[in-house]
Amino acid sequence: MKIFIAGASGAIGTHLVTRLVARGHQVVGTTRSQAKTGPLRALAPNRSSSTRSIPTRWPTRWPGPRPT
Numbered sequence: 001m002k003i004f005i006a007g008a009s010g011a012i013g014t015h016l017v018t019r020l021v022a023r024g025h026q027v028v029g030t031t032r033s034q035a036k037t038g039p040l041r042a043l044a045p046n047r048s049s050s051t052r053s054i055p056t057r058w059p060t061r062w063p064g065p066r067p068t
Contacts, residue, residue, distance in 0.1 A: 005029040009036035018043055 008029025
């Protein structure tokens with residue numbers, strides 16, 4: 001099964017990816033930076049994988065008061 005995990009390099013996402021890959025699932029996930037993809041790719045070294053970095057930024061100008 002192909003499964004998408006947002007925050008795959010986070011505390012919970014890492015554990016999910018590990019278990020799902022071990023069970024033979026194809027996992028697609030997001031990370032905050034390209035540097036965090038290395039440890040995730042190492043979980044399945046024999047499988048073909050590709051990474052794509054999508055920049056995520058907070059807006060430079062908030063439409064209202066800044067959140068605290």
